[in-house]
Amino acid sequence: MAPSYARVHSGDDRRRGSQLEQRWEYFMKKFWAAVWVGFALSVAKFVDLWNVVAHDHVSGRPEHRLHRGYFKLGLFCFAMWTVVAAYLVVWVKSILKVEEEWEEYAPKSIPFATCLGLVGIISFIISFWPVWGFLSLPIVFILFMGMLHLAHFVPL
Template sequence: MKAVRSATRSRKKYEHVELTPLRDSEVEDERESSVTQQWLEYAWRKLLALLWILVALALAVYLQLPDIVLTGATRDKPHRQMNGFLFNVALACFGGWGCIAAYLIVWVKYVQKDTREWEEVSPRAIPIATILAVLSLFSFCGAFWPLWGFLSVPIVFMLFLGVLNTAHFVPI
């Protein structure tokens, strides 16, 4: 009974409101505001992606990541060595994940011009790519654990997000 009363009250509350059609200038203003809103959202996504890339680059420079990858250790602590086997596993998994992504994005979408969903074209590609991405993250964390300890988890996460956000600037 209470539900019926509240429904009739809400109808009575809005009965006095008249619906008037929008004028052409109001419709045009709405379109302009939606275009402006869409552009602002696009710009915000690009700026956020650029921020992640800059954070990852700054972190890589600060941690001397190129030296670590090439020599296996930092200049200031040469006795701490990264795990080379896990690093190679991580690179292989990341490469496999990247190949699956390139297949789905470039080959299926732009070369074959297939408009179907990825799950219909290749139903096993997304789960395999997910497994490879997670394995690469764990392997990178394990590879850098002797160098940075527990901090390797957030460091690898930030570097991964930086690499992932570079896709925003690929001109496809």
């Protein structure tokens, strides 16, 4: 019989492989989060978001004004969404050290945050529509994804 050249993996080899896979997954999550944040910052700079928010319009086009009421509603919803997220992540998981899932411990918080997010995104789209028109949809989506992925870099 010919000798078998198949290598038998020990438990240490499997653990090292598993750790390497976990590190690779962690790196890839951070990498794609950084890509989304960078993309959102680039879009914000390209569409002159800071000038639109500060002066209600893009420079050179004062007739296309930001709708302030919907913008304030979007900011309020985003702030409340952030408060709910901070409650679940910081207070419930880190301070109270609750082992249950969020859905079991605070069952109304996820639907509430979802409603806040939807109302906020729709409000931002309506507020930016006079400035960018149909492009408000992808612009708000990209900015939202950038803000969402910014949470990957909060040290908790």
